[in-house]
Amino acid sequence: MFHNPPKIAEKLLRFLLRKQDKEIILGDIEEIYNDVVTDKGLWFGMLWYWFHIIKSIIPVIYKSTYWGVAMFKNYLKITYRNILRNKVYTFINIFGLATGLAAFVLITLYVQHELSYDRYHKNADRIFRVIREKPNGEAGTYTRTSVTPAPLAPLMLEELPEVLNASRLIKSNDILITQGEKHFVEDRLFWADYTVFDIFDIPFVRGESKTALNNPYSIVLSEDMAGKYFGMDDPVGQVLTLFENTDFRVAGVFKNMPANSHFVMDFITPYKTYFLETGQDINSWGGNFSYSYIQLKENINENELEAKFPSFLDKFVYAGFDIGDKFKQRIKMQPLTDIHLYSHLNQEIEANSDITYIILFSSTALLFLLIACINYMNLATARSGQRGREVGIRKVIGAKRQQLIKQFLFESIALTFISMILSLVIVLLSLSSFNTLIERQLTFNPVSNSEIAISVFLLSLFIGLFAGSYPAFRLSGFKPVSIIGGGFTKSAKGLALRNVMVLTQFTITIVLFALTFIVDDQVSFIKNKDMGYSREQIINLEVQDHQIRKNYQVIKNELEQSSDIIAISSSESLPHNIDMNTSLKWTGKDPDEIILTYYNMSDYDFIELYDIEILEGRNFSREFVSDNNGAFLVNEAAVKAAGWETAIGKELIHWSGEKANVVGVMKDFHLHSLHRPIAPLYIFLDTDDFNYISIKINTNNIAATTDYIKSVIEKYSPNYPVHFTFFDDNFNKIYKTEQKMTTIFSAFAMMAIIVACLGLFGLSTFAAEQRTKEFGIRKTLGASIPALFLLLSKEFFKWVLLANIFAWPIAYFSIRSWLDGFVYRTEIGIWVFILSGLIALIVALITISRQAYKAASINPIDSLKYE
Amino acid sequence: MKLLTRQEEIVLLSIWKLKGNAYGVSIREYISQVTGKYWSIGSIYVPLDKLVEREYVKTYQGKPTEKRGGKSKRFYEITEEGINALADIKEVQNMFWEGFNKPALD
Numbered sequence: 001m002f003h004n005p006p007k008i009a010e011k012l013l014r015f016l017l018r019k020q021d022k023e024i025i026l027g028d029i030e031e032i033y034n035d036v037v038t039d040k041g042l043w044f045g046m047l048w049y050w051f052h053i054i055k056s057i058i059p060v061i062y063k064s065t066y067w068g069v070a071m072f073k074n075y076l077k078i079t080y081r082n083i084l085r086n087k088v089y090t091f092i093n094i095f096g097l098a099t100g101l102a103a104f105v106l107i108t109l110y111v112q113h114e115l116s117y118d119r120y121h122k123n124a125d126r127i128f129r130v131i132r133e134k135p136n137g138e139a140g141t142y143t144r145t146s147v148t149p150a151p152l153a154p155l156m157l158e159e160l161p162e163v164l165n166a167s168r169l170i171k172s173n174d175i176l177i178t179q180g181e182k183h184f185v186e187d188r189l190f191w192a193d194y195t196v197f198d199i200f201d202i203p204f205v206r207g208e209s210k211t212a213l214n215n216p217y218s219i220v221l222s223e224d225m226a227g228k229y230f231g232m233d234d235p236v237g238q239v240l241t242l243f244e245n246t247d248f249r250v251a252g253v254f255k256n257m258p259a260n261s262h263f264v265m266d267f268i269t270p271y272k273t274y275f276l277e278t279g280q281d282i283n284s285w286g287g288n289f290s291y292s293y294i295q296l297k298e299n300i301n302e303n304e305l306e307a308k309f310p311s312f313l314d315k316f317v318y319a320g321f322d323i324g325d326k327f328k329q330r331i332k333m334q335p336l337t338d339i340h341l342y343s344h345l346n347q348e349i350e351a352n353s354d355i356t357y358i359i360l361f362s363s364t365a366l367l368f369l370l371i372a373c374i375n376y377m378n379l380a381t382a383r384s385g386q387r388g389r390e391v392g393i394r395k396v397i398g399a400k401r402q403q404l405i406k407q408f409l410f411e412s413i414a415l416t417f418i419s420m421i422l423s424l425v426i427v428l429l430s431l432s433s434f435n436t437l438i439e440r441q442l443t444f445n446p447v448s449n450s451e452i453a454i455s456v457f458l459l460s461l462f463i464g465l466f467a468g469s470y471p472a473f474r475l476s477g478f479k480p481v482s483i484i485g486g487g488f489t490k491s492a493k494g495l496a497l498r499n500v501m502v503l504t505q506f507t508i509t510i511v512l513f514a515l516t517f518i519v520d521d522q523v524s525f526i527k528n529k530d531m532g533y534s535r536e537q538i539i540n541l542e543v544q545d546h547q548i549r550k551n552y553q554v555i556k557n558e559l560e561q562s563s564d565i566i567a568i569s570s571s572e573s574l575p576h577n578i579d580m581n582t583s584l585k586w587t588g589k590d591p592d593e594i595i596l597t598y599y600n601m602s603d604y605d606f607i608e609l610y611d612i613e614i615l616e617g618r619n620f621s622r623e624f625v626s627d628n629n630g631a632f633l634v635n636e637a638a639v640k641a642a643g644w645e646t647a648i649g650k651e652l653i654h655w656s657g658e659k660a661n662v663v664g665v666m667k668d669f670h671l672h673s674l675h676r677p678i679a680p681l682y683i684f685l686d687t688d689d690f691n692y693i694s695i696k697i698n699t700n701n702i703a704a705t706t707d708y709i710k711s712v713i714e715k716y717s718p719n720y721p722v723h724f725t726f727f728d729d730n731f732n733k734i735y736k737t738e739q740k741m742t743t744i745f746s747a748f749a750m751m752a753i754i755v756a757c758l759g760l761f762g763l764s765t766f767a768a769e770q771r772t773k774e775f776g777i778r779k780t781l782g783a784s785i786p787a788l789f790l791l792l793s794k795e796f797f798k799w800v801l802l803a804n805i806f807a808w809p810i811a812y813f814s815i816r817s818w819l820d821g822f823v824y825r826t827e828i829g830i831w832v833f834i835l836s837g838l839i840a841l842i843v844a845l846i847t848i849s850r851q852a853y854k855a856a857s858i859n860p861i862d863s864l865k866y867e
Numbered sequence: 868m869k870l871l872t873r874q875e876e877i878v879l880l881s882i883w884k885l886k887g888n889a890y891g892v893s894i895r896e897y898i899s900q901v902t903g904k905y906w907s908i909g910s911i912y913v914p915l916d917k918l919v920e921r922e923y924v925k926t927y928q929g930k931p932t933e934k935r936g937g938k939s940k941r942f943y944e945i946t947e948e949g950i951n952a953l954a955d956i957k958e959v960q961n962m963f964w965e966g967f968n969k970p971a972l973d
Contacts, residue, residue: 002933021912027931027938028891029908034934056909 003037005030006046009053016060071403072410078390079411089765093379094419096758097463100372101423101456103751106434107365108452109427109442114358117260117340121201123295126164127336128302130156130292131345134329142330146345149285150275152331153193153292155316162305165295167195169263170274171349174544176720177267178241179229183719185544186225188266189242191274199295202265206236207252213270219248220268226253242269244719246277259441262339263349285317291349293336306333368751369459371505375758376419377467378498380412382766384471388478391471395480404476412468413461420460437743498763499799505756506803506840507810512749513836514811518828519742522819525826526735532669533575534611537566538727539709540574541693545717549690558712564698564705567609570690571602575610576731578671582655584642584680595641598671598679599655601686607633607666609696617648617664620685630660631685636668638680654684673734674824694727753840757847760796764848768792768855775855776863788856793848800844804837811836875914876956877902882924882943883953890929890940891915915943923949 004010010026017025029052037045083090118124130152133142150168157166170191177186196202197209204212205223212220219240226235235250242248248269257264271290275282296302309331318328334343341355391404399407427444435442446453543549556568573580584597604620604627606612618624620631632652639647647662654660668678697705706724713722732739775788783791812828819825871879881897882889891911899906918924929940945953 002936004936023938024891024941025912027935027940030936030938031892031932031934032895032908052908055907 003034003042003045005033005049009050012053012057016057071406075407075410076414078407079414082411083415089379090415092758092761093376094415094422096379096755097372097376097416097419098422098426099751099754100369100376101420101459102426102430104365104369104459105423105427105444105452105456106430107361108455109444109449110434110438110440111358111362111365112449112452113260113440113442114341114353118262118336120258120260121199121336123199124337125335126296126298126300127199128294128296128333129336129339130294131332131334132288132329133332135327144332144345145288145347146291146343146349147288147347148290148292148331149288150282150290151285153290153294156292156294156312159312159316160305160308162296162300163294164297165195165199167193167199167293168271168290169193169196169293169349170271170290171263172274175242175267176244176544177229178244178719179238182229183721184228185721185723186266188264190265190268191271192265192268193271196268196293199293202254202257205253205255206234209252209254212252213268215249215251216270216273216276217246217248218251218270220252220254221250222254222256222266224256225266226250260340262336262343262352294333302333302335364748367508368755371501371508371755371759373459373463373466374501375505375755375762376416376463377470378501378759379762379765380415380467381470382762382769384408384475386769387471388475391475391478392480395476401476405472408472408476409465409468412472413464416460416464416467420456423456437740437747498759498766502756502759502763502796502799503803503806505752505759506800506844507806509749509752509756510803510807510833510836510840511811511814512745512752513839514807514832515815516742516745516749517832517835518811518815518819518826519738519745521826521829521832522822523735523738523742525824526674526738527732529670529674529824531576531731532612532667535576535728535731537697537699538609539695539697539706539724540727540730541695541709541713541722541724543691543693544723545720547717548693548713549688551716552687552690552693555693555712555716559695559709562705562708564700565695565709566698567605567696569603569605569609569694570687571600571606571692571694572686572690573600574692574694574727574730575600575612575669575671576727577673577734578681581679584638584682585653586642587651587653587659589642595680597638597641598681600671600681600683601689602683603687603690604685606683606694609694612669613667614664615667616646617662619664624663626661627663627685630654630658632660632662633664633666633683633685634662635666635671635678635681637678638682639665641680652682658684660684670824674822677823753843756840757843760844760847761851764792764796764851767795768851772855772858772863775858776860779860780864785853785856789849789852792852792855793845796844796848797841800841801837803840804833807836808833870959871952871956872914872917874910875917878911878914879918879923879945879949879953882918883945883949887942887944889943892940894943918943918949921948921952922946923952 013026013029014022029049033045033049036048040048118127121127129146130148132145132148134145135142153166153168157163172189172191173187175186175189177184177189192213194210194213197204197212202209204220207220212218219242221229221235221240229235229240230238235253238250239247240250254268272282274280280287296305310328313328313331340352341358343352344354387408394404394407424446431442431444444452446456541548548555552570559565559568578598578600580600581596581598584595585591602620604622607614607619614633615636620627620633624631632654634647634652642650644650647665650662651659652662662682666681666683670678671681672679695709709724710722771792775783775792778788778791811833815828819828877898878894881894881901885893885897894915895906895908895911898911915924919926923946924943925946926941926943929942931937931939
């Protein structure tokens with residue numbers, strides 16, 4: 001009878017045996033096994049079989065690990081020596097790849113963060129914001145707005161069975177909150193239905209979310225705010241005073257909302273209290289200032305629900321009104337998770353981002369990564385030619401091909417892993433400046449952020465394997481005789497591809513440099529342009545406290561005491577950003593004609609303080625008693641738009657109905673950013689109603705002057721923190737995007753040139769090595785070093801120069817549309833392109849010159865001695 | 868002439884002795900029997916390979932048997948060269964051994 005040996009043991013044995021003898025030896029052993037079983041029984045046989053297998057495995061393992069470790073040590077040593085031998089090359093290569101990887105990690109972090117917005121809510125996929133679409137007259141177009149009437153959300157909850165829950169929010173800005181001696185102006189106070197805690201995940205640290213908003217004068221606050229107002233004390237039960245006179249009792253503290261929320265709340269008070277405090281009607285469909293969020297039941301098709309909205313509005317809102325469909329407002333739903341990247345409505349709670357940034361950033365990241373990888377491989381491949389002799393010797397001594405493959409792959413992976421570690425260091429070092437640039441608070445922890453860690457690890461492994469595969473598989477396949485004997489030549493294959501790489505990289509570099517220069521040029525154009533008003537030495541104070549308005553004359557008189565204060569003025573808006581508009585009206589005008597005009601209100605001193613030039617007539621003046629009853633100044637654009645011969649003496653009508661005469665014409669100044677043309681403007685003399693106080697100071701001892709201003713203001717407005725800004729900064733703020741673009745472009749340009757140089761370095765190394773013999777022969781025949789230098793550099797200059805031909809039009813057309821966004825702009829000079837091209841050429845020259853010089857100056861004896 | 872290792876020599880001699888029945892199991896059994904020592908299973912395959920490589924033995928495939936789980940035997944047969952090699956070894960050894968006598972116990 002035949003007994004089968006233990007299965008697993010047999011498998012093990014099968015694995016250990018050489019292929020050709022497998023069946024024979026297995027057969028022999030089974031025969032012996034069967035004899036043993038017959039003699040001593042099945043159990044003994046099995047034990048016997050296992051014993052023999054294990055006995056034979058031990059030396060196998062021992063041998064392989066012993067030699068494995070020994071060889072590993074050798075590979076490590078050779079790798080180390082190679083790094084030392086080619087310090088510059090290794091550094092550049094590792095650093096280049098690390099830069100690419102670091103950029104990839106940073107941008108991935110950013111993209112990851114942006115895509116994670118609002119996803120932390122348990123029911124994120126079922127939460128929607130209800131938005132409103134307002135028809136623009138007959139045109140059939142709609143203005144989309146994120147705020148809705150107060151009764152909408154409860155009505156939807158009541159009448160639409162698909163809706164599980166609904167909550168409304170109202171946001172208040174500039175709320176003065178007082179607690180004992182502390183007072184701050186807060187911007188993130190929300191009036192909300194208590195259901196907000198059911199829909200969103202806002203865990204409470206203290207208090208109960210269910211009951212916290214029961215009392216109309218209760219308030220809940222975030223942990224940060226609890227610390228800010230109450231320190232280590234338990235805030236629950238304590239009192240916060242809002243608007244200087246209304247007490248709210250703290251009923252709970254919630255965990256800070258994460259930064260990846262499309263809105264962040266610091267304080268929450270009951271929704272209904274807003275209406276109690278403001279005296280508005282909570283049931284009115286007239287006011288649109290509530291954000292409505294609804295949570296749907298499970299498995300609801302949102303499109304089907306949305307299709308019901310028009311009939312829902314007809315039934316409950318438009319019933320009894322005779323309104324044409326064209327004039328009806330519509331409502332739509334926005335998935336919560338889409339808001340941050342896809343929503344650009346009027347009156348968003350906070351400024352959102354845009355999916356185009358994500359696409360732009362991620363494609364840049366991928367591009368850089370790809371180029372960095374290809375460069376790394378290029379460079380690694382080019383340098384591997386030097387290893388031919390080593391491969392030959394190893395083969396002669398008895399290295400198997402497999403071992404050589406293993407060695408080269410190991411070495412290559414070791415280098416990419418060093419790059420990986422370096423890239424993580426770069427990421428950690430640059431994260432804070434990157435955060436400033438993108439205005440986020442990203443953190444990076446390679447351990448917890450496993451997605452990035454794993455992808456970087458796999459990338460490094462892949463790049464290592466790929467870059468190592470050329471020397472590993474190609475070099476190891478050569479016959480030792482041909483390598484050592486000197487017959488070994490490097491392949492010229494892939495040279496075309498490499499040239500295309502250089503061309504592409506330099507095109508990108510030149511484009512980015514040109515873009516940087518043009519954007520920078522425009523920014524300095526903005527900075528240096530005469531705006532028509534003065535920007536220096538002016539302090540702005542935004543008026544939040546009514547006490548300041550009341551006591552303005554007293555404050556002004558007191559401030560004027562200081563010899564360092566030159567002038568003081570009050571106004572509705574500041575001259576760089578006048579955004580209130582109306583239709584220009586004057587006595588005798590055709591009432592149907594609409595002339596869009598912007599307006600500002602100011603006191604007597606505004607024009608003088610901001611150095612605005614008066615072309616015709618006069619400034620507002622206290623010497624003219626008639627000015628007491630109001631007066632107007634208009635700009636040239638307004639005169640032109642109205643079609644007047646002269647504006648002086650025309651009776652204008654302010655939007656609120658006051659009539660007065662035009663006393664002067666101002667020279668046009670830029671009342672908006674340079675993106676927009678100068679629009680018609682009037683300034684109405686009004687000393688009572690203002691939002692800003694402007695103070696012109698001289699440059700002596702600015703700190704003391706600001707301290708003095710602060711002390712005066714504090715005297716009359718003790719509760720509000722004094723917050724003033726410099727007009728120059730306010731001015732620059734409206735060009736923040738442009739300035740940020742300069743930073744981003746220049747960062748990209750720097751990275752592009754690093755990466756491009758790496759590519760070029762690899763290519764020139766490769767070419768120089770390949771042509772060593774040619775150069776040797778040329779030299780013996782009398783070629784000079786400069787001639788040879790030129791010969792080699794020419795090859796690459798060709799590609800860099802060619803890159804200019806591609807880059808210039810690309811740069812021109814891609815920036816043209818951006819620049820066209822400015823009505824007032826700098827002209828794109830040819831110098832921008834020439835300079836960019838020149839930079840690329842010079843950097844390329846420096847990169848090549850080392851290799852080219854080395855190749856040209858080598859003694860022909862050295863390059864030819866193996867022939 | 869090429870000298871064989873002791874193991875190879877013993878294996879080759881066994882194959883010669885076993886005539887037509889020389890395969891893995893029988894060779895090992897025979898050697899163990901003659902030398903009176905335990906020979907591990909793996910110990911004969913390396914010398915066998917060497918002998919095949921030197922063409923002192925040739926192999927042919929036997930029929931599969933049930934006892935071996937349906938696997939066939941590989942039989943070994945000594946070649947002309949093998950015989951010559953054995954003859955050489957014997958000659959050399961004889962030269963070395965000549966005159967050797969175990970001293971008698973008194």
